[in-house]
Amino acid sequence: MAAAQELLARRGQEGVTLREITDRAGANVSAVSYHFGSLKALCDSAIENALERYLDAQIDEVASLDTASGVEDLAAAFARPMMRALEAGGRDLAVMRTVARVGIDPPEGWGRLTAKFQQSRRDIVRQLSAKTPGVDERELDFRIRCAAGLLNWLVLAPIGAELAAEPPEQIERWLVPVLAGAFLGSPNVG
Known part of the structure; x- marks a missing residue:
């Protein structure tokens, strides 16, 4: 699973082979076939695990x-x-990159995690509603999805590697205000 997540994070589902994953994991193809049935099933399982x-x-x-x-x-x-x-x-970074790629091009099995996505958004909307009076839930959901898209882009783009080279305090100091701004939107629009 870890080998699949790492390779998926780098190249996406179309960029990996079963042999490559098994070589990296030190496993044999027949064991993977027995447990997962196919390369696609292994990749789907690795993606779902990362996302969950x-x-x-x-x-x-x-x-x-x-x-x-x-x-x-x-x-x-x-x-x-x-x-x-x-x-x-x-x-850990491979898992985030896998999650980011999935956010851009969701797999067929995405629906299994719909309840978790809804819970996450609902919890964030509940927190955000109290801080943004007059902004309806649909707009808050849009802002949350935009912020999530920003995180997905960041972890895949070259700037993400630059950010990863910074100390944790600096990452938070730079990133949190940008996300907070996305959550708040323009003070003149509501």
Whole structure:
């Protein structure tokens, strides 16, 4: 699974072969075929696993906030799984890159995680609603999806590698205000 996630993160589903994954994992093709049935099933499983880990971490971070938390606290909680991955690198960053690629081109099995996506957005909308009176839920959902898209782009783009070279405090100092701004929108529009 880890080998599949790492290769998927680099090249996407069309850019990996079963032999490549098994060589990296030190496994044989027949074992993968027995457990997963096909390269596509293995890739789908690796993608779902990565996405579920990411959503669980994000849900936990947002759930740890209280009503006194501000928009920047919410933005930090929203981005914390990705910021940790940038800091840690390796498999954690591979998981985030896999999640980002999936966000751009969702696989067929995406529907299994619909409830988690909805829970994550619902939790964030609930936090954000109190801080943005007069902004309807549909617009807040749009802002959240835009912020998620920004994180996806960041982890895949060259600027993400530049950011990963920075200390964790700097990553947070630069990234959180940008996400908070996306959440808040223009003060003149509501």
